[in-house]
Amino acid sequence: MGLIKNIKSYSEGIQISAEKREILTSFLSNGFPTTKDEEWKYTSLKKVIANEYSIENKGTIIDSSVIEKYSLGLKNKIIFSDGRLINSPSIKGVNINGFSEFESANTDSILQLNKALSKNGFTISVDKNTALENPIEILFFSTTVNGFSQYRNQISIGENSEVKFIERLQNLNNSASFVNHFTQINCAENTKVEYNKIQNNTAESQLIDTVNVYQEQDSTCNINTLIFGGSFIRNNLNFEQNGSNCESNMNGVSILNNNQLADNHTFVDHKSAHCRSNEMYKGVYLDNSKGVFNGKIMVRPDAQKIDAFQSNNNLLLSDTSSIDSKPQLEIYADDVKCSHGCTIGQLDDDALFYMRSRGIGIEEAKAVLTYAFASEAIENISVEQVKSLAKKLLAKKLNVDLDFSL
Amino acid sequence: MLQIKELKAGIEGNQILKGINLEVKAGEIHAIMGPNGSGKSTLSAVIAGKEEYEVEGGAISFDGENLLELDPEERAHNGIFLSFQYPVEIPGISVSNFIKTSITEKRKAQGLEPLPTKNLLKMMREKMELLSIKKGYLSRNMNEGFSGGEKKRNEIFQMAMLEPKLAILDETDSGLDIDALRIVANGVNKLRTGDNATIVITHYQRLLDYIVPDFVHVLHNGRIIKSGGKELALELEEKGYDWITKEADKKWA
Numbered sequence: 226m227g228l229i230k231n232i233k234s235y236s237e238g239i240q241i242s243a244e245k246r247e248i249l250t251s252f253l254s255n256g257f258p259t260t261k262d263e264e265w266k267y268t269s270l271k272k273v274i275a276n277e278y279s280i281e282n283k284g285t286i287i288d289s290s291v292i293e294k295y296s297l298g299l300k301n302k303i304i305f306s307d308g309r310l311i312n313s314p315s316i317k318g319v320n321i322n323g324f325s326e327f328e329s330a331n332t333d334s335i336l337q338l339n340k341a342l343s344k345n346g347f348t349i350s351v352d353k354n355t356a357l358e359n360p361i362e363i364l365f366f367s368t369t370v371n372g373f374s375q376y377r378n379q380i381s382i383g384e385n386s387e388v389k390f391i392e393r394l395q396n397l398n399n400s401a402s403f404v405n406h407f408t409q410i411n412c413a414e415n416t417k418v419e420y421n422k423i424q425n426n427t428a429e430s431q432l433i434d435t436v437n438v439y440q441e442q443d444s445t446c447n448i449n450t451l452i453f454g455g456s457f458i459r460n461n462l463n464f465e466q467n468g469s470n471c472e473s474n475m476n477g478v479s480i481l482n483n484n485q486l487a488d489n490h491t492f493v494d495h496k497s498a499h500c501r502s503n504e505m506y507k508g509v510y511l512d513n514s515k516g517v518f519n520g521k522i523m524v525r526p527d528a529q530k531i532d533a534f535q536s537n538n539n540l541l542l543s544d545t546s547s548i549d550s551k552p553q554l555e556i557y558a559d560d561v562k563c564s565h566g567c568t569i570g571q572l573d574d575d576a577l578f579y580m581r582s583r584g585i586g587i588e589e590a591k592a593v594l595t596y597a598f599a600s601e602a603i604e605n606i607s608v609e610q611v612k613s614l615a616k617k618l619l620a621k622k623l624n625v626d627l628d629f630s631l
Numbered sequence: 632m633l634q635i636k637e638l639k640a641g642i643e644g645n646q647i648l649k650g651i652n653l654e655v656k657a658g659e660i661h662a663i664m665g666p667n668g669s670g671k672s673t674l675s676a677v678i679a680g681k682e683e684y685e686v687e688g689g690a691i692s693f694d695g696e697n698l699l700e701l702d703p704e705e706r707a708h709n710g711i712f713l714s715f716q717y718p719v720e721i722p723g724i725s726v727s728n729f730i731k732t733s734i735t736e737k738r739k740a741q742g743l744e745p746l747p748t749k750n751l752l753k754m755m756r757e758k759m760e761l762l763s764i765k766k767g768y769l770s771r772n773m774n775e776g777f778s779g780g781e782k783k784r785n786e787i788f789q790m791a792m793l794e795p796k797l798a799i800l801d802e803t804d805s806g807l808d809i810d811a812l813r814i815v816a817n818g819v820n821k822l823r824t825g826d827n828a829t830i831v832i833t834h835y836q837r838l839l840d841y842i843v844p845d846f847v848h849v850l851h852n853g854r855i856i857k858s859g860g861k862e863l864a865l866e867l868e869e870k871g872y873d874w875i876t877k878e879a880d881k882k883w884a
Binding site: 573575576578579580581582583584585586587589590593594596597598599600601627629 | 679680681682702703704706707708712713715718719721722723724728729732733734735736737740789793
């Protein structure tokens with residue numbers, strides 16, 4: 226059996242449009258990517274798709290204490306429970322709805338599957354000249370045992386508007402859930418968007434998360450990805466810069482243990498001149514965990530005066546953890562500034578001794594150094610609540626009682 | 632307070648300390664002098680508990696407890712402080728955060744609640760004043776981009792905050808100009824009480840003009856070859872080390 230068969234038998238019993246049926250057929254004939262696929266060389270889906278999943282959501286009702294537990298307590302909350310939109314705030318200048326159909330570049334079979342069978346997700350459109358003071362928190366809860374869920378979300382930001390989001394997917398049981406998450410963000414001229422992803426799901430959770438960002442001139446889009454929990458996480462962040470003076474920023478912090486795997490794939494397509502991109506990914510790997518980073522930067526022939534920077538720094542804190550890191554720069558313009566850097570290292574013994582000599586225990590000293598290592602990326606987050614949650618989760622993950630504040 | 636008996640220690644199979652005997656009592660200041668490579672920094676590292684150093688023989692007790700059985704952090708909790716010759720840069724951690732963490736951890740080990748932030752900041756301000764440290768310093772990253780003098784001053788600042796029973800100042804004078812030297816020495820003197828003790832490790836007599844020792848020991852080739860009062864430092868300044876090291880070399884040949 227396995228996921229492909231689950232999908233086949235599920236899709237036989239439902240009504241979908243001819244177009245979707247065609248996309249589904251194409252997906253079924255291609256199947257999920259394998260490690261023979263260049264984009265999936267270091268990350269195998271084999272085990273993930275071998276499991277049995279429940280495709281129809283068979284959830285139970287969640288109560289407000291659950292929401293409180295996982296929420297950052299922000300005023301504007303969009304809440305999904307097993308795919309159903311159960312809460313949506315009313316905000317001046319912002320239209321929030323449930324799932325809607327939209328066109329997307331279905332570049333891989335995972336997005337084909339998402340296009341063909343998704344029926345849940347949000348649609349947010351922000352009017353022009355709207356600057357939201359309060360961030361929008363988006364929570365997806367799942368109570369379905371071994372659920373396979375797909376969400377398909379679209380955000381359109383009107384000219385001169387500014388919005389911040391925080392997104393969290395949370396499984397409410399310990400089963401091996403699997404989510405195929407897709408979000409498309411359209412940033413009109415002179416917009417500012419910050420999207421924070423808190424990936425701290427239960428130990429057996431699995432996720433493929435794809436974000437396609439389309440930017441018009443003078444827009445800035447920041448995506449921050451915090452990875453703490455979940456057995457399998459693959460993030461695909463794709464930016465397309467379609468106007469001058471765009472800025473795309475990505476910050477990532479992964480702190481993994483046990484047999485966790487997190488794969489961050491980023492792609493910045495510099496199609497216009499005078500744009501910037503900046504990536505800072507920090508990974509910390511304990512036990513048998515594994516990280517993958519693949520950062521692709523494409524500078525098209527007319528995209529002169531591009532300033533692109535990418536860094537991927539990794540700490541391997543055990544003998545059996547690993548990281549595969551691959552920068553991929555394709556530059557077809559001649560007047561650009563592109564650089565990348567990758568480091569893999571361990572904690573500095575001299576620094577550990579220094580801290581221990583000040584009374585800081587070895588585990589705490591390791592945690593402080595790990596925090597110090599990751600803090601550069603954490604400090605780039607502008608939402609205070611996300612920043613302090615990141616610090617808390619880091620301490621929790623490293624099993625220490627420290628708060629890293631002051 | 633501190634008793635070192637026949638201490639033999641080394642690193643990677645090379646014996647550096649070849650039988651050190653030293654007793655430090657509360658309220659005392661001891662200076663350890665000696666030429667390069669005599670084992671001064673090894674001695675301080677062994678007292679603080681640096682793991683690369685192997686203790687091959689002898690004993691160290693601190694307040695009656697066997698120090699060699701304790702982890703470096705436990706030694707710090709018991710009141711030992713080492714001012715590093717080369718303080719380590721820790722980017723990403725502010726001075727205030729670092730000090731807060733070390734004080735909190737020390738208090739935790741003593742079964743005490745963390746100090747309220749307000750009290751902690753007040754204490755920091757007082758100690759900063761004592762050491763003429765400028766504002767804005769607390770939010771800088773630990774030792775990152777600090778000048779040699781700033782690093783040393785930061786060591787003494789931590790010492791002032793942690794209030795150790797025994798402070799070992801390992802070449803705290805190196806890298807300090809004369810004004811900074813005076814400020815640091817002044818800080819050390821003001822922190823002095825009848826209950827704490829200091830070991831000053833230095834090459835030069837200069838620091839001892841400001842921090843006046845009760846005892847001066849000359850370390851050479853892993854042994855204390857001569858001990859005396861503060862006048863010994865002056866004699867060394869005048870005559871150099873040769874006159875005693877030659878004699879010692881003959882004796883231990």
